[in-house]
Amino acid sequence: MKLLNLGVNHHTAPIDIRESVAVAPEVLRDALLDLRAYLKGTNAASSPEVAILSTCNRMEIYCAANDLDYTDNHLEAKAIDWLVAQKNMHHHELKPYIYSAKENMAVKHAFRVGCGLDSMVLGETQILGQMKQAVQHADEVGTLGSYLKPLFNKTFSIAKAVRGNTKIGSQSVSMASAAVRLSERIFGDIANSKVLFIGAGEMISLCANHFATRKPKQITISNRTLDKGHELAAVFTQQGIATEVFALQDLPSQLHQFDIVVSCTASSLPIIGMGMIKTALKARNRRPMVLIDLAVPRDVEPEIKSIRDIYLYSVDDLGEVVQAGQDSRLQAVSEAESIIDQGVSEFYESLERRTVVPIIQSLQESTEQFKQIELEKARRRLAKGDDPMDVMATMAQALANKLMHAPIHALKTSPANELNDFKKIIASMYGQK
Structure with a gap:
């Protein structure tokens, strides 16, 4: 393969x-x-x-x-x-x-x-x-x-x-914790910030949990499916954090309320455009906004980064923050690589072992045929009244001859350049030195 x-x-x-x-x-x-x-x-x-x-x-x-x-x-x-x-x-x-x-x-x-x-x-x-x-x-x-x-x-x-x-x-310095760090660079303590999460998948859930540890003023979930949004928001309501949920279609009219927006949806097109952001900034009297776009394809039009008072970060921007916290784990990489190299060897050994399965099956089928042939001969002799010990001895000798025929034939007929290999294989199989 x-x-x-x-x-x-x-x-x-x-x-x-x-x-x-x-x-x-x-x-x-x-x-x-x-x-x-x-x-x-x-x-x-x-x-x-x-x-x-x-x-x-x-x-x-x-x-x-x-x-x-x-x-x-x-x-x-x-x-x-x-x-x-x-x-x-x-x-x-x-x-x-x-x-x-x-x-x-x-x-x-x-x-x-x-x-x-x-x-x-x-x-x-x-x-x-x-x-x-x-x-x-x-x-x-x-x-x-x-x-x-x-x-x-x-x-x-x-x-x-x-x-x-x-x-x-x-x-571990995760993307979620990096999102919090970038937001704190702009707002300092985010306890007075309203945070909007667009989407309700695994990444949004991780990010929301990290932001929740900072006790923001409010956590809001906007999602196409309101039930999933309410399910995620309930987690933070139980932590004593004010929460809201609204449908994604209401985003244009709601966006201006939020200081920090974290988005990660499966949309194939941006859901936050230049016009929506300009309208939101005007309603906010140009108070700054942090936009963290974790989606690929992107949820936020990249041109928005050029707008004053908007701080837009993509997954690559977060990656730079993450990179700074990786040094403490680099020592473990060589240990992990050793385990991986061993795993590669084991995987190919398992594939190699699978290639002998048809050979084993063929050997078993041939042996079964030999057994049935000699058993039938033994039954006929016993039915005629032959001595059972003589019948058993003959059957055993016949089976041994049949089973030894292939290796003996290989030793006698193998080319000179393969003979040493055959000798080693046969010796290891039958315990010869």
Whole structure:
């Protein structure tokens, strides 16, 4: 099998490129089926495996395909062609930002991603949950198989080992805490600030919890689904924080009330534009606003950053804050890398062991045939009244001869350049020195 991983992430591509290739949750399943069909082409016998991981910091394609169906670099070229075609881009626009890894390096990359070593926040755990969701989606639509399934299962096992045996996640400076720090740079103590969270997903929940520790004047949730908004707001109401919830469609009329706005939705288009912000600033008598856009594609038009009294931060801006707190965990990276390298070896050993299964089955079938043949001969002799001990001795000798025929024949007929290998194998099997 050929294993391949390719994509773009925060290391290789700016946010505008990342958002251009992001796969929205509502089209992910169709994208998986379309990618597999494209890689399969006209070969009806081919059955490539695919998974897609799309987050705010990366979009990655994982592929496994029979190596007889694809020449060197053919699988990679087809995957890139599909990605370019899906996003209506030209090769020269996207290719400089794409990274790829094959075979054991693809396995190692998957392990590093799952362990948080390739994340903007070193050692963060959110990526593991996102990877598990990506695997679940691929499994549900049937695009995983006997290679990618074991790969991801091993990834999750390695991630658990790294968490349990290193300090990679200690003193973590998360994106959520970075959002709080950036807000405090502008307002100082945010106890008198009203904070609006747009969306109600995992990232918004994490951020809201961090802001809640500062006891802001009010936490408000705006979401397309009001029930989810009320569910999240209830957590902070129980903490004694004033909360409100309103529908996302009411955002233009409500935005001016808030000092800090944190947004992370799955919208494919910005939900906060230049006109909305200018109207809100006018209603606020130009009191400053902090806008933290955690979404990819972005929720806030990037041009808004040029407006005076607006402090707009993207995920890349937060990444700079996060980077400053990573030094304390760098010592754990080498320990994690050792666990990952061992995991890569174990993964390929398990694949290698699987290749002997058909051979074992064939040996067992041949042995069963020998047994049935000799048993039938023994039954006929016993039915004729032959001495049972003589029958048993003959049967045992016949089975031994049949089982020893193949190794003896191999020793006698093997080419000179292979004879030493056969001798070592036979010696180890039968305990000879």
